[in-house]
Amino acid sequence: MQMLDGLVADLLERYRGDEQHPGDGGPGLIRRLDSLSLRTRPAAAGGHAPPGSRPPTSMEAVSWSQRIKTASVVLDAELRGSQHTQPWARALKAIPPGAEMAGREPEVRRIVSRWHGTVLTVxxxxxxxxxxxxxxxxxxxxxxxxxxxxxxxxxAWCINDACEDGDTGEPARYEGRRLYLLTANRTA
Structure with missing residues (x-):
């Protein structure tokens, strides 16, 4: 799992990813949402991507961009314990140190990770x-x-914020053999 600083850098500066899922080093993910020309992705062999792999409509991408920007401003002000807000880019950059100072790093990493994953999907x-x-x-x-x-x-992962898996206190994650146990745990 990527650290909070890396997630924020991917969203704001350059998409570098992590060891398991390297990025392309291109513009930040939010900038890609805001720019129509950066949202289109050519196929590997050149030309245009097939219809099923194209990004969603421009309005949806812009809507997600605005949601993340607004949420980052609110989260930054909350972490600082202040009623005064900063511009979204400064607020997003201030989230990692703010989370550390507030002692809420795991919770904030989950929130920013959700934003990161949403942008990659959109x-x-x-x-x-x-x-x-x-x-x-x-x-x-x-x-x-x-x-x-x-x-x-x-x-796989649990999205229930009240879920606590073992000593970590974080929602459950499933990989390898544990993923098999999860899928075998079906109910009618």
Whole structure:
């Protein structure tokens, strides 16, 4: 999992990704949402991408951009304990140190990671996650498990914020053998 600083840098500056999922080093993900020319992605062999892989309409991308910008301003002010807000880019940059100072780094990393994943999905850089509606989370026993079947690493996770898996205090994550146990835990 990428650190909070890396997630913010991907959103704001350059999309570098992490060891398991390297980025392309291009413009930041939010800038790509805001610019129509950066949202189109040519096919690997050249030419245009097939219709199913194209990004969504421009209004949807701009809407997600605005939501993330607004949420980052609010989160930054909350972390600083201030009623005064900053411009969205400064607020987004201030989130990692603010989370550390407030002692809320794991919670804030989950929030920013959700933004990061949403942008990757909206831009078509990664497929959407799927709701495992028949699987119960092994930790909280709720039907709040989503997953993604990437070629290199299939995985699933619980989206219930009240879910606590073991000593980490974070919602459950499933990979490898544990993912198999989750999918075998089906109910009718």
């Amino acid at each position: 831009l078509g850089l990664r497929g959407p996650s799927v709701h495992f509606r028949h699987a119960l989370c092994l930790a909280c026993e709720r039907r709040t498990v989503y997953g993604r079947a990437d070629d290199d690493r299939p995985r």
